[in-house]
Amino acid sequence: MGDRLANGVLLQMKNIHKTFPGVYALKAVDFELRAGEVHAILGENGAGKSTLIKILGGIYTADQGEIYIEGKKVDIREVHDAQKYGISIIHQELVLVPYMTVAENIFLGREPVKGGLVNAARMYEEAQRLIDSYGVNISAKSMIRDLTIAQQQLVEIIKAISYNSKILVMDEPTSSISEKEVKFLFETMRNLTAKGVGIIYISHRMSELAEICDRVTVMRDGSYIGTKVVRETTNDELIAMMVGRELKNYYTRDFKKDGEVILKCENISDRKMVKGVSFEVKKGEIVGFAGLVGAGRSELMKCLFGLTREYTGDIYIDGKKVVIRSPADAIKQGIALVPEDRKLEGLFHVQSVRFNSTIVVLKEFIRGIAVNRRKEEEITQAYIDRMSTKTPSMEQAIGKLSGGNQQKVMIGRWLATSPKILILDEPTRGVDVGAKSEIYAIMNDLAKSGMAIIMISSEMPELINMSDRIYVMCEGRITGCLNHEEVTQEKIMRLAAK
Amino acid sequence: MERAASSKKSNVAYLANGIKHWFKDNLGIIIALLVLCVALSVNPITAKTFLTVKNIFNVLRQISTNLFLACGMTMVIILGGIDLSVGSIIALSGCLAAGAVVRYNLPLGVALLIGVLVGLTIGLFNGVVISRTTIPPFIVTLATMNIAKGLAYVYTGGSPVRVVTKEWQFLGAGYIGSVPTPVIILIVVLIVTAIIMNKTRMGRYIYAVGGNAQAAEFSGIKVSRVKFFVYAYSGLMAGLAGIVLASRMYSGQPTAGEGAEMDAIAAVVVGGTSMAGGYGKIGGTIIGGLIIGILNNGLNLLNVNSFWQYVIKGAVILLAVFIDYLRQENKDRIKVSVK
Numbered sequence: 001m002g003d004r005l006a007n008g009v010l011l012q013m014k015n016i017h018k019t020f021p022g023v024y025a026l027k028a029v030d031f032e033l034r035a036g037e038v039h040a041i042l043g044e045n046g047a048g049k050s051t052l053i054k055i056l057g058g059i060y061t062a063d064q065g066e067i068y069i070e071g072k073k074v075d076i077r078e079v080h081d082a083q084k085y086g087i088s089i090i091h092q093e094l095v096l097v098p099y100m101t102v103a104e105n106i107f108l109g110r111e112p113v114k115g116g117l118v119n120a121a122r123m124y125e126e127a128q129r130l131i132d133s134y135g136v137n138i139s140a141k142s143m144i145r146d147l148t149i150a151q152q153q154l155v156e157i158i159k160a161i162s163y164n165s166k167i168l169v170m171d172e173p174t175s176s177i178s179e180k181e182v183k184f185l186f187e188t189m190r191n192l193t194a195k196g197v198g199i200i201y202i203s204h205r206m207s208e209l210a211e212i213c214d215r216v217t218v219m220r221d222g223s224y225i226g227t228k229v230v231r232e233t234t235n236d237e238l239i240a241m242m243v244g245r246e247l248k249n250y251y252t253r254d255f256k257k258d259g260e261v262i263l264k265c266e267n268i269s270d271r272k273m274v275k276g277v278s279f280e281v282k283k284g285e286i287v288g289f290a291g292l293v294g295a296g297r298s299e300l301m302k303c304l305f306g307l308t309r310e311y312t313g314d315i316y317i318d319g320k321k322v323v324i325r326s327p328a329d330a331i332k333q334g335i336a337l338v339p340e341d342r343k344l345e346g347l348f349h350v351q352s353v354r355f356n357s358t359i360v361v362l363k364e365f366i367r368g369i370a371v372n373r374r375k376e377e378e379i380t381q382a383y384i385d386r387m388s389t390k391t392p393s394m395e396q397a398i399g400k401l402s403g404g405n406q407q408k409v410m411i412g413r414w415l416a417t418s419p420k421i422l423i424l425d426e427p428t429r430g431v432d433v434g435a436k437s438e439i440y441a442i443m444n445d446l447a448k449s450g451m452a453i454i455m456i457s458s459e460m461p462e463l464i465n466m467s468d469r470i471y472v473m474c475e476g477r478i479t480g481c482l483n484h485e486e487v488t489q490e491k492i493m494r495l496a497a498k
Numbered sequence: 499m500e501r502a503a504s505s506k507k508s509n510v511a512y513l514a515n516g517i518k519h520w521f522k523d524n525l526g527i528i529i530a531l532l533v534l535c536v537a538l539s540v541n542p543i544t545a546k547t548f549l550t551v552k553n554i555f556n557v558l559r560q561i562s563t564n565l566f567l568a569c570g571m572t573m574v575i576i577l578g579g580i581d582l583s584v585g586s587i588i589a590l591s592g593c594l595a596a597g598a599v600v601r602y603n604l605p606l607g608v609a610l611l612i613g614v615l616v617g618l619t620i621g622l623f624n625g626v627v628i629s630r631t632t633i634p635p636f637i638v639t640l641a642t643m644n645i646a647k648g649l650a651y652v653y654t655g656g657s658p659v660r661v662v663t664k665e666w667q668f669l670g671a672g673y674i675g676s677v678p679t680p681v682i683i684l685i686v687v688l689i690v691t692a693i694i695m696n697k698t699r700m701g702r703y704i705y706a707v708g709g710n711a712q713a714a715e716f717s718g719i720k721v722s723r724v725k726f727f728v729y730a731y732s733g734l735m736a737g738l739a740g741i742v743l744a745s746r747m748y749s750g751q752p753t754a755g756e757g758a759e760m761d762a763i764a765a766v767v768v769g770g771t772s773m774a775g776g777y778g779k780i781g782g783t784i785i786g787g788l789i790i791g792i793l794n795n796g797l798n799l800l801n802v803n804s805f806w807q808y809v810i811k812g813a814v815i816l817l818a819v820f821i822d823y824l825r826q827e828n829k830d831r832i833k834v835s836v837k
Contacts, residue, residue: 307715327718327719339713348713348776350772351709359702359719366699
């Protein structure tokens with residue numbers, strides 16, 4: 001690693017300023033990337049990471065400041081310029097065309113042409129060669145929509161690399177892929193850096209830094225805070241730099257011994273992803289569900305929440321057998337589900353925080369045509385306070401809040417139903433560190449008050465530090481259950497990849 | 499007692515707040531409407547005719563058909579759908595109602611009820627298909643549009659079914675006191691629609707399903723029931739529009755309501771409702787309907803060639819939506835900057 005830091009400077013961004021109407025988005029930001037280096041940019045949501053990247057990628061233009069590539073001053077005004085200088089960006093949201101093949105996506109806009117027509121044979125051949133060279137098991141002829149999210153992400157990466165870029169930007173590439181695929185991604189990254197490519201890596205996951213990154217630059221509120229060599233710093237120091245204060249207890253958890261069993265599931269199957277799963281959850285417990293993407297964890301919860309009508313098996317709540325055929329049934333039984341994909345399954349973007357907070361409990365203040373607006377506002381305010389959601393007002397459109405605050409509204413929406421069993425599917429995905437820590441503290445409080453919490457998570461530290469017990473799933477089955485005292489990352493991985 | 503009094507006061511405050519918001523949200527089109535009215539009031543050609551009680555009532559009478567449809571259409575579009583069948587429903591419901599009186603000598607009340615039920619039935623059919631399958635609403639209602647139109651022609655053989663009784667004319671051409679009957683009906687329908695949209699759980703569900711159907715399902719909302727209700731309501735409104743129009747024209751005509759669905763969509767869109775679903779207000783639709791209606795009336799008073807009227811109407815729709823687009827663009831820019 002030491003020699004990598006001695007490599008030549010590939011990219012320098014100096015004194016970058018950017019303002020939007022009313023907001024100073026970037027203030028005198030400096031950034032440097034060496035050849036063959038993986039350089040992380042850390043910062044909470046709103047710190048200015050994306051803005052900086054968009055300036056590099058030609059989506060925005062800086063108001064002030066200079067960009068040098070290999071020592072030469074360059075002027076990046078549009079996306080095309082960035083491509084010309086060998087900069088590729090893999091955005092957080094996938095931008096592949098779902099109804100086109102892998103090869104068509106990779107060569108979109110620069111298809112090999114023969115006599116004015118696309119030379120399909122050559123395109124597929126070259127695409128397949130590219131894919132194979134990274135040891136990925138995907139056919140160039142597969143339709144994008146038939147691939148898993150992780151595979152799509154790999155295609156995206158291969159596409160970005162195929163431009164022969166010198167500088168590769170990855171914006172939260174691991175947010176939707178499993179541990180195993182992360183390993184693969186890291187391997188690919190190492191291959192690239194060995195060839196002298198410089199990688200800018202944006203992630204919320206502290207645990208990945210030590211594994212893959214050489215240096216880390218921290219940003220806060222649009223300002224440059226500092227750059228550290230990863231092996232010479234600590235997580236605590238970085239977190240303090242990010243939030244501007246010491247976070248005393250990142251994880252808050254009072255582990256609990258025994259409560260009554262509130263939920264018992266026997267032999268749950270959905271005939272697709274879930275194959276005969278049995279487990280139980282006690283009052284006051286936080287039960288983690290670990291596993292790779294596609295292990296069937298989310299699908300299991302969908303059975304519990306009535307979103308899968310054709311499930312088989314028995315569900316007992318408080319010892320009584322219940323039948324759940326719709327989310328309405330599940331809500332009646334005191335089950336709440338905060339879904340995995342906030343954007344797709346949770347938010348009503350254009351609507352207000354108030355609308356989003358109360359949509360499940362309308363019965364409490366709308367009777368016939370009588371709307372008790374005051375009650376509605378009381379409920380909304382209560383959960384804004386409870387979750388310490390930061391919003392200018394309850395009429396603010398939820399789409400304009402940060403990921404962390406959106407998630408707090410989502411959790412608040414379900415707490416308003418006073419559930420007995422709260423299912424949290426990836427509760428801190430796309431949530432900044434400060435809000436994460438707050439969400440952990442709230443989960444701990446809820447468990448202490450007797451609520452049973454089920455947490456699906458792909459973040460090992462979160463699972464290990466928050467769960468009383470962890471069920472590990474693999475290919476639709478539970479392959480083991482680990483108690484808090486005995487759990488380690490290795491044990492989970494072994495069970496998850498059985 | 500004290501509590502009741504204070505809660506009443508806060509309801510007034512909410513109402514005032516609602517009106518303030520309605521004004522603020524629709525400022526652009528309210529100004530457009532006022533400009534249009536002022537222009538017609540001061541123009542020497544139209545000054546004498548436009549601002550008379552008779553003309554205003556006349557305009558409102560004409561607008562009523564479009565606004566009945568637009569009430570249903572607002573819900574449909576907020577739901578993220580579209581209903582192309584409403585224009586044809588006007589024809590079919592008018593023809594069958596007129597036929598019930600003329601051909602089968604049924605009492606007027608029964609005939610009118612038949613007309614309304616025809617609309618409701620087609621709406622229910624749209625609702626069942628759209629809520630039970632994933633066939634796009636555009637396709638489903640395109641099909642029922644043709645079916646309804648076809649049935650109207652089949653039933654009438656292509657010629658109008660004339661009704662000449664005085665009672666028949668009451669609904670569309672009559673007066674209650676000195677106010678035209680359709681205007682009274684329109685006010686009732688607007689109030690009912692506004693209540694459903696703003697004061698009921700169903701109203702919230704419509705916004706929720708239109709904004710994000712999957713999130714709505716995850717929230718325990720019975721999405722198919724909401725879709726079913728909305729298309730049924732749209733059909734019902736079209737049935738109502740059908741009998742009112744047939745009454746005004748003294749006949750059920752198979753050509754009635756042709757292209758009416760487009761005018762309804764125009765009123766909704768000019769009123770600021772998003773075609774993407776999830777966002778919009780009935781208050782905006784009312785102004786949208788008024789703009790289109792008064793524009794028609796004004797162009798007639800100005801003796802503008804009817805062919806050119808289409809061109810002008812199209813330009814106005816585009817302009818209204820373009821202004822909304824600019825406003826939205828502006829909002830997005832601010833959103834990005836906050837991020």
